[in-house]
Amino acid sequence: xxxxxxxxxxxxxxxxxxxxxxxxxxxxxxxxxxxxxxxxxxxxxxxxxxxxxxxxxxxxxxxxxxxxxxxxxxxxxxxxxxxxxxxxxxxxxxxxxxxxxxxxxxxxxxxxxxxxxxxxxxxxxxxxxxxxxxxxxxxxxxxxxxxxxxxxxxxxxxxxxxxxxxxxxxxxxxxxxxxxxxxxxxxxxxxxxxxxxxxxxxxxxxxxxxxxxxxxxxxxxxxxxxxxxxxxxxxxxxxxxxxxxxxxxxxxxxxxxxxxxxxxxxxxxxxxxxxxxxxxxxxxxxxxxxxxxxxxxxxxxxxx
Ligand SMILES: C[S@@+](CC[C@H](N)C(=O)[O-])C[C@H]1O[C@@H](n2cnc3c(N)ncnc32)[C@H](O)[C@@H]1O
Numbered sequence: 001x002x003x004x005x006x007x008x009x010x011x012x013x014x015x016x017x018x019x020x021x022x023x024x025x026x027x028x029x030x031x032x033x034x035x036x037x038x039x040x041x042x043x044x045x046x047x048x049x050x051x052x053x054x055x056x057x058x059x060x061x062x063x064x065x066x067x068x069x070x071x072x073x074x075x076x077x078x079x080x081x082x083x084x085x086x087x088x089x090x091x092x093x094x095x096x097x098x099x100x101x102x103x104x105x106x107x108x109x110x111x112x113x114x115x116x117x118x119x120x121x122x123x124x125x126x127x128x129x130x131x132x133x134x135x136x137x138x139x140x141x142x143x144x145x146x147x148x149x150x151x152x153x154x155x156x157x158x159x160x161x162x163x164x165x166x167x168x169x170x171x172x173x174x175x176x177x178x179x180x181x182x183x184x185x186x187x188x189x190x191x192x193x194x195x196x197x198x199x200x201x202x203x204x205x206x207x208x209x210x211x212x213x214x215x216x217x218x219x220x221x222x223x224x225x226x227x228x229x230x231x232x233x234x235x236x237x238x239x240x241x242x243x244x245x246x247x248x249x250x251x252x253x254x255x256x257x258x259x260x261x262x263x264x265x266x267x268x269x270x271x272x273x274x275x276x277x278x279x280x281x282x283x284x285x286x287x288x289x290x291x292x293x294x295x296x297x298x299x300x301x302x303x304x
Contacts, residue, residue: 004158011156014200019111022060054122060086063151064261065180068092076100077146082135083153087116094128105130136162143172150179155205164219173270182206185258192249221266229261
């Protein structure tokens, strides 16, 4: 029986190792397959976006989409990136929200936080803060964030209900989510679900799309849109270093391996009379006022 703690520890160790690889040899790859180029994490960002970012922030990128390109960020917004890794999406968000806004990165892995803070230092940006913590228990007050982004991280959580509940809590009414993630197409074989290696590799914990939607609804989100970015083939899984795992646990030689990268958008609705501080006891420091827009542009995402 695999416990939530075991999953978290395996994930943490895996990404600590990824961070160390970047720090010591400048290499890594999404959901950690090895030193080769990863079809899932490569080519997610345009050359213009990457311009001026520290090389280690780019090399450390382990995402499966480009949530910043899809989040319709505005000057002055407060953004929170769940599982910020080496910090690439936090640094990109900081550019978009400008000096009157703020970009937080949240990560549970010390080595990743160290790398991200070093990347922040190299980038010379001050409207950024990296926080240590778990996305199942976010260290931010109620209603303090305009936009939550995340890149290939929610699938890693053993308790997605908690993640979505916390996301709903820290967002202000009218605040929104733009998450790049992996979803499963159909049932994931039980053996695969139990594989810690596959969990840390972003596949075993992937929700089916309908399940993703219903968990977001249960947490109180509305306006849920799930847009497919890329359906993975067996060759993609192989390229991402997951071929052996999928072969071993029952997704054999299929043209499609039953996983896709998606961008998920949702809104915390504005409900009259039901808002205000006190939902968690983590009181909001400042009321956040910003406009809500739903016009996110699809980007070049290719997924974790
Ligand atoms: C696949 S990497 C993605 C990193 C980053 N979003 C990117 O696009 O490069 C997953 C990251 O999420 C972090 N992480 C995984 N589970 C987490 C959790 N429950 N709470 C906070 N961080 C988590 C890991 O430490 C790791 O840095």
